[in-house]
Amino acid sequence: MLEGKKNEEEKDIEVLKGKKLEKSDIIDLDGIKKLKDEIKKSDQVALFANENGIVFITDKGNRYISLNPSALITKEITLDALKPLFQLDTPYVIYGYKKLLKAGIDPKNIKCDIFIGNYLLTNHTKEEFEDLVLNRDGEVLKTQTEILKEKVIEKMNSEDMHDFLEIRAKFLYRSGDKFLEELEKDKLTKIYNIEMDLVKVLYKMENEGILIDLDYFKAYQKELAIKLDEIIPQIKAEVKKCVEHNINMMELTETNIKDILLQLGKLNYKKKSEYTAYEQKIEEADLDELLNNQLIFNIASPKQLGIVLFQLMKLSKVKKESVGVEVLEVLRDRDGEAIAENILEYRKLAKLQSTYVEALPKLVDENSRIHTTFNQTGTATGRLSSSNPNLQNIPVRTIEGIKIRQGFVAKNGYKLLAIDYSQIELRVLAEISKDETLILAYEQDKDLHDLTARKLFSLTEDEEVSREKRSLAKIVNFSIIYGKTAFGLSSELKISLGEAKEYISRYFTQYPGVKALETKIIEEAKCDGFVRTLYDRKRTIDGINSSNKNIVKQAERMAVNSVIQGTAADILKIVMVELNKKLEGMEDIKMNLQVHDELIFEVKEEKIEEYAKLIKDIMETTVKLDDVKLKANVAMGYNWSEAK
DNA sequence: CGGTCACGC
DNA sequence: GCGTGACCG
Numbered sequence: 001m002l003e004g005k006k007n008e009e010e011k012d013i014e015v016l017k018g019k020k021l022e023k024s025d026i027i028d029l030d031g032i033k034k035l036k037d038e039i040k041k042s043d044q045v046a047l048f049a050n051e052n053g054i055v056f057i058t059d060k061g062n063r064y065i066s067l068n069p070s071a072l073i074t075k076e077i078t079l080d081a082l083k084p085l086f087q088l089d090t091p092y093v094i095y096g097y098k099k100l101l102k103a104g105i106d107p108k109n110i111k112c113d114i115f116i117g118n119y120l121l122t123n124h125t126k127e128e129f130e131d132l133v134l135n136r137d138g139e140v141l142k143t144q145t146e147i148l149k150e151k152v153i154e155k156m157n158s159e160d161m162h163d164f165l166e167i168r169a170k171f172l173y174r175s176g177d178k179f180l181e182e183l184e185k186d187k188l189t190k191i192y193n194i195e196m197d198l199v200k201v202l203y204k205m206e207n208e209g210i211l212i213d214l215d216y217f218k219a220y221q222k223e224l225a226i227k228l229d230e231i232i233p234q235i236k237a238e239v240k241k242c243v244e245h246n247i248n249m250m251e252l253t254e255t256n257i258k259d260i261l262l263q264l265g266k267l268n269y270k271k272k273s274e275y276t277a278y279e280q281k282i283e284e285a286d287l288d289e290l291l292n293n294q295l296i297f298n299i300a301s302p303k304q305l306g307i308v309l310f311q312l313m314k315l316s317k318v319k320k321e322s323v324g325v326e327v328l329e330v331l332r333d334r335d336g337e338a339i340a341e342n343i344l345e346y347r348k349l350a351k352l353q354s355t356y357v358e359a360l361p362k363l364v365d366e367n368s369r370i371h372t373t374f375n376q377t378g379t380a381t382g383r384l385s386s387s388n389p390n391l392q393n394i395p396v397r398t399i400e401g402i403k404i405r406q407g408f409v410a411k412n413g414y415k416l417l418a419i420d421y422s423q424i425e426l427r428v429l430a431e432i433s434k435d436e437t438l439i440l441a442y443e444q445d446k447d448l449h450d451l452t453a454r455k456l457f458s459l460t461e462d463e464e465v466s467r468e469k470r471s472l473a474k475i476v477n478f479s480i481i482y483g484k485t486a487f488g489l490s491s492e493l494k495i496s497l498g499e500a501k502e503y504i505s506r507y508f509t510q511y512p513g514v515k516a517l518e519t520k521i522i523e524e525a526k527c528d529g530f531v532r533t534l535y536d537r538k539r540t541i542d543g544i545n546s547s548n549k550n551i552v553k554q555a556e557r558m559a560v561n562s563v564i565q566g567t568a569a570d571i572l573k574i575v576m577v578e579l580n581k582k583l584e585g586m587e588d589i590k591m592n593l594q595v596h597d598e599l600i601f602e603v604k605e606e607k608i609e610e611y612a613k614l615i616k617d618i619m620e621t622t623v624k625l626d627d628v629k630l631k632a633n634v635a636m637g638y639n640w641s642e643a644k
Numbered sequence: 645c646g647g648t649c650a651c652g653c
Numbered sequence: 654g655c656g657t658g659a660c661c662g
Contacts, residue, residue, distance in 0.1 A: 301661060302648060351650055354659055381655060390657045393652035482654040561654040596653045
């Protein structure tokens, strides 16, 4: 067996020594020494790596190291043996620093990360490396899957992999300086440096992960399953009751019902044989059988649900056969349909069940910790996004949802510390609009939703603001940040378009600076085709000069929203980098999560008050705005729901 | 694989 | 406004 393996290795080395790879035959420690020397003597080195191999391009030539265990990395050549290559002062041009860190590669001197640089220059969020090269140099690169498709049976060999990596490294080698120049010319160097500092912070957070209580999730899963099991028969019973009523009222016949059930069957049964059997069953069934046993439909299917509600039950349609929340709420509130409430409840529980309670426990490591991935180039505005799992959309509003947060816990002897910014986007709005009323309100530490309510309803200082008025004002405040239309506001508040327009125009009269800012941002976007945040992050705004009025309106909202949302995102990134510096090396505190305006830490219990104070202070003072103070709220507890 | 729905900020 | 993900067809 040993013999066989050795032969295999030798064979691979032979391949690497072949003509094509002459310059790339790093196969032993000596070769690494040689490469180290070449790097030292070079002005720059381009590095492109994936799980299969690494290509280095220096001024002296190209070098390939296979990471395929069966090929080249032997007892002699491990990733550790390569470490000295990354401790040199020679500047590295790379693509995706965080991925390299995950692979254990951490070049001391990074000249340019094209992954980050390209994101800042283009705002492209879904662009693959191949597209980037095509857009830049017009060069067409085959993706790995494309290559694998061509090589039907034989997998990609070392030679293919070498070519694959080398062509990419070559692009990096020739592009590093160009990217740096372009970033500089586009005033993006500052934000680029922030992003680059952030990479390591994100890597550490991902690596640290967050602990979940598996037993708790198991128990909650059972609880949800029981609740779902109770709701489904209820929904079915309501359908049955209604259908019986419709029959009595001569609005439905047995034939009608059969037709509708067959329609559902078509959606339920994909296999022809199954459907034919079902068809047969329906034809033969009597009314009793139909109502008791054949009333089968998928509540989770909007299409099927629409058929059941509007054809079988003959509920009055709200918006065609649509069954979204708004529609169900109307059916519940206007028509008093009990089934609507049950469907809403079903949806909520099913969502929690599938998206969180079932999914999260599957993703734990051996320490019951979950490691999300923070995508740094995933949004057009500069925010982070989180995936696998997305920990930025863990429920918080409903009682049932909060139970998910209870499952996120701190390890023994530790507590979770959550600090969030108070209305950071509205404060950003105040800062960049210089609206005097807004600035004054924050100077006096007023409740802004309360203030907006007073403005919208012309209340005096000593009049109480009702809960309803405050919550309406809150929605109006948000709709301003989002650049929402009067139409959107009217449907959210369930008021007339005229009323919504009235609120918006009142808002702008009361906060004239905000109106002026919106006008200014839109003008800039129209003129330049892009907008910038306070820290000069760019967002290109497509469609702002379109001939389609709706597209223009949408682009205008994007423009306004990007400046505010993007500036808030910048602030969080700056603060995270600063926090990382201050907390470096401290073993009793770790930053775990960022949820847009909130940071979550795991802190040793006895030190939590001390750290809370420190972090709150850093969050409030690291970024100094000219006219508005930033405010952060501290919360702590043994689980994430207490830390709120 | 695009549309709908629902969760977050 | 900005995301991710489950589910359907």
